Amino acid sequence: MGQGKLISFLNVLGSYRNLLTNRITVSLNQQNANLKTKTREKLKNLKIPEQPKRPLTPYFRFLTEKRGLVQKQHPGWKLGEIAKQCAEDWKNLSKDVKEKYQQDYNDEAKIYEHKQEQFKLSLTKEQQEALSSAQKEKRQTKKKRIMRKRYRESGKPKRPTGTFLFFIKDKWTLPENKNKKLTELLSLYKNEWNNISDSEKQKYIQMHEKDKQRYEKEMTAWEARMIKEGNMDLIRKESQIITIAKPLQLDNVKEKKNK
Numbered sequence: 001m002g003q004g005k006l007i008s009f010l011n012v013l014g015s016y017r018n019l020l021t022n023r024i025t026v027s028l029n030q031q032n033a034n035l036k037t038k039t040r041e042k043l044k045n046l047k048i049p050e051q052p053k054r055p056l057t058p059y060f061r062f063l064t065e066k067r068g069l070v071q072k073q074h075p076g077w078k079l080g081e082i083a084k085q086c087a088e089d090w091k092n093l094s095k096d097v098k099e100k101y102q103q104d105y106n107d108e109a110k111i112y113e114h115k116q117e118q119f120k121l122s123l124t125k126e127q128q129e130a131l132s133s134a135q136k137e138k139r140q141t142k143k144k145r146i147m148r149k150r151y152r153e154s155g156k157p158k159r160p161t162g163t164f165l166f167f168i169k170d171k172w173t174l175p176e177n178k179n180k181k182l183t184e185l186l187s188l189y190k191n192e193w194n195n196i197s198d199s200e201k202q203k204y205i206q207m208h209e210k211d212k213q214r215y216e217k218e219m220t221a222w223e224a225r226m227i228k229e230g231n232m233d234l235i236r237k238e239s240q241i242i243t244i245a246k247p248l249q250l251d252n253v254k255e256k257k258n259k
Helices: 003-020 037-045 058-073 079-091 095-122 125-153 163-172 182-195 198-228 237-258
Strands: none
Touching (some): 058 095, 163 182
């Protein structure tokens, strides 16, 4: 599955989960919850009116209607089981009923498009630019979230620990620091780290270098697996360039031999 298709699929899956758990976006504040504070404040200060709600697709409308009934019939079921049952019920609906859902959606879509046009016309240029910027930020945030999830699920190796963090880990083992948070230790030992000698730091530098070697070894194996699985977009840019360049180099060698 390509990156674009995967992102679209996960977006739909997120909406699907929201419907199952009755978490449907209803206000501008909720829509903007994942934006940076600065962006949210700007939108708030510009007093942008509420955007029209996009109508639910036929299946999602059916899902909202059916979900509660399935939950009542099977109170112990998990979301996945509810979703599976709803999908089966939708599959078994008659053609006429499905067409009615589709017609209702088409009617609402026309109303939505009209309201959306009116909404856009009501905005000032500054409001339009702010909304456009916010939407771009949302897309980027969503993409990053999806990528983080993919990295986590694919078992991407952890980055090497820095020298200072190795030093902090040492301090964490002290009895007096057992219940302290990492942020406290960072603040507590920052000055001490800056004042210790280079020879004392050497221990942690060596630990860091060793961890870097571990990271590179694991990354090489992980990237090879990602390439094999068709997840080129997950590997580092420099690795992508090398991967693309190798076949080209081989082709050039073959051409020279043939000549």
